[in-house]
Amino acid sequence: FWAYAAEKKLYSLATGEERRQRCWRWRLYVIVGSEHTGGREVPAVVRAAIAGGAEVIQLREKKLSTRALYSLARQLREITGEAGVDLIINDRVDVALAVGADGVHLGSEDLPLPEARRVIGDKLILGATAHSLEEALEAQAAGADYLGVGPVFPTATKPELKPGGLKLLREVASQVSLPVVAIGGITAENVREVLAQPGVKCVAVIRAVATAPDVKEAAARLKQAMEGMGS
Numbered sequence: 001f002w003a004y005a006a007e008k009k010l011y012s013l014a015t016g017e018e019r020r021q022r023c024w025r026w027r028l029y030v031i032v033g034s035e036h037t038g039g040r041e042v043p044a045v046v047r048a049a050i051a052g053g054a055e056v057i058q059l060r061e062k063k064l065s066t067r068a069l070y071s072l073a074r075q076l077r078e079i080t081g082e083a084g085v086d087l088i089i090n091d092r093v094d095v096a097l098a099v100g101a102d103g104v105h106l107g108s109e110d111l112p113l114p115e116a117r118r119v120i121g122d123k124l125i126l127g128a129t130a131h132s133l134e135e136a137l138e139a140q141a142a143g144a145d146y147l148g149v150g151p152v153f154p155t156a157t158k159p160e161l162k163p164g165g166l167k168l169l170r171e172v173a174s175q176v177s178l179p180v181v182a183i184g185g186i187t188a189e190n191v192r193e194v195l196a197q198p199g200v201k202c203v204a205v206i207r208a209v210a211t212a213p214d215v216k217e218a219a220a221r222l223k224q225a226m227e228g229m230g231s
């Protein structure tokens with residue numbers, strides 16, 4: 001059966017569906033890295049974000065050594081695992097596998113998606129960033145399970161990127177079948193406009209949660225602002 005299933009890709013189809021189902025459940029996706037916590041410890045910020053209602057945490061570290069990143073990712077695996085929250089590792093397929101994360105998120109400068117899928121196999125969620133409809137369609141065809149689409153609004157976190165606005169979100173969400181995670185400049189004040197776009201159920205934030213003085217309260221406020229939207 002397994003040889004037959006592998007040949008027909010039955011097994012991977014089933015798990016691909018499962019992976020995407022997991023992503024469709026997400027509402028608040030919080031990205032955390034030591035550059036954006038105002039000097040606080042990343043695990044403490046993650047605990048607070050989860051207490052405030054985040055269902056998925058992405059660890060995004062651009063400067064740590066591999067060993068330091070691994071050690072931090074392991075701590076976050078414990079915290080997220082206990083809370084039943086998904087853990088995604090930015091850029092680093094090897095670290096995601098090493099700590100048993102739920103997935104990996106890749107941008108255009110990281111491993112190409114088909115190669116990443118070959119390395120991670122069927123079990124891990126593969127997320128991709130798309131800044132245009134073209135990139136979104138390419139990522140979908142290349143095997144992504146969800147798409148991070150943005151920046152929706154101007155953001156001090158990535159000032160070099162030109163915002164695509166709500167129009168980009170609408171375009172992408174209407175033309176792809178994957179879960180769309182809106183990103184870039186999203187706050188409790190503008191989140192309802194974002195979730196008013198058909199097909200958009202989940203938002204990813206850095207500053208609105210990780211840099212807030214009270215992380216738990218900031219996440220809870222965002223979740224509250226999201227109520228009744230995005231269904």
Ligand code: 3NM
Pocket residue numbers: 129130131149150151152154155156157158161183184185186204205206207208
């Ligand atoms: N990627 P904030 S926008 C990390 O569009 C990132 O690819 C983006 O941070 C993209 O919530 C972005 O602070 C920054 O605006 C998101």
